[in-house]
Amino acid sequence: MAKHTCENCGKEFSQKSHYTNHKNRKNPCVTESKLKEIIQEVIEEKIQELSSSIAIANTFEEPIQKMKMKMKMKIKIPKKIETNQPFTFIEVCAGGGGLSAGLIKAGLHPILLNDNNADCCKTLKKNHPNSNIVLGSMEDIDFTQYIGKVDLLTGGVPCQSFSQAGLRKGLDDPRGNLMLKFIEILNLIKPKIFMIENVKGLLTHDDGNTILRIIETMNSNNLYNITYQCLDASKFDVPQKRERVFIIGVLKSINIPFTFPCESNTKKILRDVLVDVPPSNGASYSEEKKNLFRMIPQGGCWVNLPENIQKEYMGKSYFSGGGKRGILYRLSMEKPSLTLLCSPSQKQTERCHPLEERPLTIREYARIQTFDDDYEFIGSINSQYKQIGNAVPVELAKKMGLSIVQLLQTTL
Numbered sequence: 001m002a003k004h005t006c007e008n009c010g011k012e013f014s015q016k017s018h019y020t021n022h023k024n025r026k027n028p029c030v031t032e033s034k035l036k037e038i039i040q041e042v043i044e045e046k047i048q049e050l051s052s053s054i055a056i057a058n059t060f061e062e063p064i065q066k067m068k069m070k071m072k073m074k075i076k077i078p079k080k081i082e083t084n085q086p087f088t089f090i091e092v093c094a095g096g097g098g099l100s101a102g103l104i105k106a107g108l109h110p111i112l113l114n115d116n117n118a119d120c121c122k123t124l125k126k127n128h129p130n131s132n133i134v135l136g137s138m139e140d141i142d143f144t145q146y147i148g149k150v151d152l153l154t155g156g157v158p159c160q161s162f163s164q165a166g167l168r169k170g171l172d173d174p175r176g177n178l179m180l181k182f183i184e185i186l187n188l189i190k191p192k193i194f195m196i197e198n199v200k201g202l203l204t205h206d207d208g209n210t211i212l213r214i215i216e217t218m219n220s221n222n223l224y225n226i227t228y229q230c231l232d233a234s235k236f237d238v239p240q241k242r243e244r245v246f247i248i249g250v251l252k253s254i255n256i257p258f259t260f261p262c263e264s265n266t267k268k269i270l271r272d273v274l275v276d277v278p279p280s281n282g283a284s285y286s287e288e289k290k291n292l293f294r295m296i297p298q299g300g301c302w303v304n305l306p307e308n309i310q311k312e313y314m315g316k317s318y319f320s321g322g323g324k325r326g327i328l329y330r331l332s333m334e335k336p337s338l339t340l341l342c343s344p345s346q347k348q349t350e351r352c353h354p355l356e357e358r359p360l361t362i363r364e365y366a367r368i369q370t371f372d373d374d375y376e377f378i379g380s381i382n383s384q385y386k387q388i389g390n391a392v393p394v395e396l397a398k399k400m401g402l403s404i405v406q407l408l409q410t411t412l
């Protein structure tokens with residue numbers, strides 16, 4: 001007699017009608033391995049759905065791993081859990097992460113953050129534990145795997161050495177500097193957009209020729225529409241006067257101009273941020289300096305000292321003219337801060353706390369640079385001040401990021 005075998009569970013029937021009943025039953029039969037396969041598919045589908053939220057995906061990762069062990073299954077859990085943000089960026093020379101923190105807030109997802117300073121990379125790792133942080137010179141990184149896969153390439157690339165001599169030799173110059181290296185990476189991976197951030201001095205360096213030459217070199221393959229602007233952070237909800245140049249290039253094929261963010265109608269002042277600041281380490285002044293600052297009002301500097309003390313403190317430079325207002329400067333609660341620098345207490349660059357005779361603490365520095373209070377900095381106090389003082393204010397970076405995201409959305 002012919003046998004009828006169920007393809008799902010392997011059960012055999014001598015009569016066709018029994019076989020048909022078996023196949024048509026309400027709860028279809030499955031083998032154990034088939035059952036595992038189905039569950040695996042469902043779980044993987046769920047993981048994909050859940051990976052749109054890091055928090056939820058992390059919550060589910062452990063139970064899923066346990067289930068995987070119990071069922072002896074191979075469930076692929078993405079090593080790096082992606083966000084649901086469709087736009088990606090790479091940042092070289094990322095420092096302590098002001099620019100990246102702002103871009104992330106704007107909805108961009110970092111696929112590589114690089115710096116050649118170990119403390120900076122530890123800070124980046126601490127605050128972005130799921131991100132790919134690469135310690136080392138940007139010159140030594142192989143970017144080929146990112147060709148055509150990145151929306152934004154960015155970096156606060158130091159460019160002091162962008163000299164005429166260096167440029168004349170062009171991109172093939174073996175002594176090529178970091179700006180030339182950035183252009184090389186740009187030409188290799190061809191992101192949709194690139195953004196370079198630099199000091200305002202870049203605009204006037206070599207009578208404005210330096211920036212023109214940088215743009216000319218970036219445009220040598222005629223791929224990007226390039227524009228640049230100097231933005232003052234204090235006009236973008238940052239309680240600090242800080243001017244930075246942003247050079248932006250958009251692939252010509254996108255054919256939409258980049259729009260810089262609009263200035264805010266209101267200004268943030270120190271009174272807005274120097275309240276309830278979490279305690280942290282900070283530098284201190286000598287007793288002598290404290291005594292001098294006791295004579296200086298908010299917003300004042302050495303010129304507010306009695307004349308005899310001015311002459312004694314300033315020495316020869318008392319007679320050399322020029323304002324030198326950065327010397328013995330005390331910040332004002334009613335104004336944005338002067339530009340924060342890599343150290344809070346050098347003779348030419350003092351920024352004394354408005355109400356107390358001391359430099360700003362690490363957390364006060366971070367507040368003024370608009371880092372969130374839970375953003376942690378790793379390293380010695382000096383290293384932390386440097387990372388914060390070097391950063392693009394997070395809020396300004398976020399606003400630039402939002403303009404970039406707006407443009408990228410048109411490419412979807």
Ligand SMILES: C[S@@+](CC[C@H](N)C(=O)[O-])C[C@H]1O[C@@H](n2cnc3c(N)ncnc32)[C@H](O)[C@@H]1O
Pocket residue numbers: 092093094095096097098099100114115116117120136137138139155156157158178197387390391392393
């Ligand atoms: C101005 S800071 C960048 C700040 C950053 N954009 C932010 O918002 O926090 C410049 C950084 O470039 C890094 N740097 C200098 N030379 C480098 C190189 N060859 N490769 C990678 N990073 C480098 C420095 O360590 C420094 O942290």
